[in-house]
Amino acid sequence: MDDDAVFKALADRSRRLLLDRLYRNNGQSLGDLCEGLSMSRQAVAKHLGILEEANLVAVQWAGREKLHFINPVPINQISERWIGKFELPRMRVLSDLKVALEKKPRK
């Protein structure tokens, strides 16, 4: 999948809000997602389409109902590319430091 599509999809407050709502309550229909939002149903459908294109939302059919699920895999890949590989060695240094310091007898 294309990182550009992921960043573009995330660069919009309404789309991030939709992802937040799916994070809180996964597997919602278009109707569920529209509830309590000031956006029109058409606008929500369009945003969901962009999120789906970027693979940030996965859809599954439950009978005639199309349900939307947040798909964290592309965000995880971005996180590993720019954060994980720096963060993990740092965490290891910290835990090694803790072990080393705690081994030393206190004065």
Add this chain to the structure above:
Amino acid sequence: MASSFVYVTFIRTTPDKLWTALTEREFTEKYWFGAHLVSDWKTGSAWKIIMKDGRVADTGELLEIDPPRRMVIKWRNEFMPELKAEGYSRCVFDIEQMGDACKLTISHSIEKDHSKFVEAVSGGWPRILSNLKSLLETGKVALPDSP
């Protein structure tokens, strides 16, 4: 209300290679934090995940298997009493060829509200799938160990 998660990743590989990577030890050990799966991969067969340290992580049964396209697993955690108490979940793997890539969809659900089990696996799957994608596309994984 059930708790469920759906994960999708696109991997530049063939359905056969992806299937092998999902089922064979020499692959799973590389991207699944050292774990391997034990089964004879037939409908109705038992199935389990053995962790790097030899403990049994999860057990269950293959409800449906259609290589290299689809696998449905009845899945229960074994090593955390709180998760084991929630009983069996259902995990579906679907592989669909799309041009030079495969779309892998994993949906994991349990008939329980606010399931702790689904919460626990939802932390693991994205990392496992990112590793799997890297392994098949580049031959390497980004984060070989479980943090």
